[in-house]
């Protein structure tokens with residue numbers, strides 16, 4: 001194997017052929033780490049028909065963009081992606097490979113780490129260079145502690161959460177785009193038999209400036225309709241802790257927390273949820289946190305900026321009406 | 330066709346315990362649980378429930394595999410009684426969760442599995458509540474050379490294949506693999522059933538294999554790829570301004586006004 005060199009970001013693109021916001025954050029983060037460590041920043045992008053996407057990634061502060069553009073990479077098959085990417089990275093061994101802690105990142109990087117005999121740190125909430133090494137911070141014990149870890153291998157990979165890095169400023173010069181021919185792959189042992197996806201009209205949770213979340217104490221679907229009304233008024237989205245999702249009062253896509261989405265809106269309104277560490281892990285970085293809970297000792301009050309102790313069924317309608325009046329003024 | 334299923338089940342301090350019960354020892358870089366019992370990692374309970382459903386549908390022999398230090402027999406027994414047929418406990422003081430990284434754990438589990446004999450399906454949880462890593466299942470599959478499918482919300486076995494509904498951010502996809510294979514299970518599967526007292530009594534007589542460090546003959550320190558250099562308590566407490574009123578309606582109104590006044594809204 002070659003001497004490891006450079007920091008690479010595994011870029012993911014959205015439907016409009018642009019890098020996802022998390023990819024941009026990783027490129028910003030990678031740029032900073034690369035300059036701290038005196039090395040280069042590259043990106044790797046896999047897919048089918050991705051010329052435009054590769055161009056836009058090249059304008060995000062990268063020195064080089066490696067493009068694997070092949071019809072077999074049109075949809076994600078972990079065995080194919082691992083083999084193709086593993087093949088490429090063996091010849092261009094990075095010091096660090098960063099991926100988003102996304103559906104693909106979580107599924108692909110452990111496989112790739114085995115392929116390259118690299119260390120892997122998942123779900124990072126902080127990365128910094130210190131004394132020529134990279135230190136990774138991540139929550140453990142459901143967010144009750146934060147561990148700082150470092151690799152014992154030369155190459156290290158990480159999946160990074162949303163909002164850890166900042167998107168880079170537009171670069172003056174674009175990086176070099178290198179198209180790499182994907183080596184022919186062995187047949188995947190996996191067979192994909194179709195998918196069922198839901199289409200959401202609401203504002204995506206991760207991008208909403210206001211999130212109104214309900215917990216177990218909401219008690220049912222009707223309650224969530226009330227929260228939706230409040231969120232709509234504030235131009236925000238509805239979130240939930242896990243119990244409402246498990247009970248089917250709110251869709252799975254609403255779950256905030258360590259096994260749900262990570263959000264950091266300007267305002268997070270937590271209604272009838274207790275503030276478990278698993279939930280806080282997904283919203284603790286919000287600008288202002290507002291809690292409504294009938295239990296004065298609920299932990300959520302310890303981590304909130306504003307609160308009302310009481311039954312949400314009485315507090316929230318009055319709060320919503322007053323807000324509507326304020327907004328109309 | 331009955332299949333042999335191994336369910337990898339880790340013991341962790343009850344993740345639903347209050348934050349105060351997780352004592353963070355910064356100097357020793359370890360978390361000590363105070364006053365809360367060990368439990369089977371919740372996603373591993375989902376994996377066990379999945380195995381039991383396969384057993385009901387097509388027949389299966391289920392082995393519960395747990396690796397650790399000072400494993401609670403009561404916790405294992407209750408899990409086995411829910412519907413497993415035997416247990417394989419891999420225990421040693423060196424298998425302390427605070428000391429093992431994901432690669433070491435996967436090596437040890439692979440070693441234990443190779444001693445346990447043939448299998449068709451390995452089920453893991455999507456992630457452990459203590460490490461929060463979501464790595465061991467996939468690494469184990471790579472070490473064993475079997476295909477892996479993550480994040481199952483439904484698992485079926487038929488004609489030598491496993492059919493999985495795999496959770497996606499906006500829905501699910503259906504993925505199949507030939508057996509033997511490894512699948513990691515998500516919470517969508519549903520809770521593990523409770524065993525009856527009778528079943529718990531009966532499970533005491535089920536076959537139990539115990540392995541120690543010597544049986545696995547692995548050079549532990551050489552396997553680790555990660556090192557924990559610091560452990561800290563996250564700082565997230567804030568000062569909460571509590572809004573009161575003669576009635577809760579009034580408190581709700583005052584909250585809106587306060588947020589306006591402080592330019593939060």
Ligand SMILES: Cc1cc2nc3c(=O)[nH]c(=O)nc-3n(C[C@H](O)[C@H](O)[C@H](O)COP(=O)(O)OP(=O)(O)OC[C@H]3O[C@@H](n4cnc5c(N)ncnc54)[C@H](O)[C@@H]3O)c2cc1C
Pocket residue numbers: 214215216217218240241242243244255256257258259260261271272273274275276277278279282292293294295298310311312313344345371372457458
């Ligand atoms: C491995 C693992 C991963 C997890 N991942 C997540 C995750 O990603 N996200 C997540 O949220 N959870 C997650 N959980 C679950 C988590 O541990 C908690 O169980 C969950 O967050 C609790 O949800 P809750 O606060 O809504 O419910 P509870 O803790 O039951 O709290 C309900 C609250 O509502 C209040 N209440 C009840 N009625 C009213 C009323 N009428 N008016 C006002 N207040 C009222 C009560 O006082 C109470 O404080 C995970 C757990 C595990 C083990």
Ligand SMILES: Nc1ncnc2c1ncn2[C@@H]1O[C@H](COP(=O)(O)O)[C@@H](O)[C@H]1O
Pocket residue numbers: 337338339340370372373394395396397431434452453454455456457458460461462463464465466
């Ligand atoms: N010590 C262990 N004993 C048994 N299974 C384990 C152990 N550690 C991890 N696993 C399995 O691997 C999964 C993922 O663990 P992790 O990668 O630590 O999040 C768990 O849900 C278990 O199914």
